[in-house]
Amino acid sequence: MSGGYFKYEQFKLQQIADDIEQIIVENDETEWDYKFKPETLYELETAVNLLRRAYIYVQRIDYLVSSDDSEAAFLRRLNEQLAKL
Numbered sequence: 001m002s003g004g005y006f007k008y009e010q011f012k013l014q015q016i017a018d019d020i021e022q023i024i025v026e027n028d029e030t031e032w033d034y035k036f037k038p039e040t041l042y043e044l045e046t047a048v049n050l051l052r053r054a055y056i057y058v059q060r061i062d063y064l065v066s067s068d069d070s071e072a073a074f075l076r077r078l079n080e081q082l083a084k085l
Contacts, residue, residue, distance in 0.1 A: 003062040011056035017051035020044055036045065056081045 024044050027036050036044070056078065064074040 002068055003012060003059070003066050005062045005065045006058060010055050010062060011052050013055040013058065017048045017055070020048050020051070024048070053082065056085075 024041055027041060059069070060074055060078045060081070063069040063077075064071065069077065
């Protein structure tokens, strides 16, 4: 097996994070009807970070409960991936 406990729904978290990141990048482009203030952009960046962290947690738990990872591997891989953020 390679995961599947959550029916691979965790990948939606990555897509949402990517979409929000694109909104941030495009904030200064004139084609948008809006321009967000720095404090709003900060919160959007916070959301991206939280979504990426949530994805890592769900992915690692998925492998754990699907018996692809032992508890030791779960903890090690979780910490390694979170450290890379």
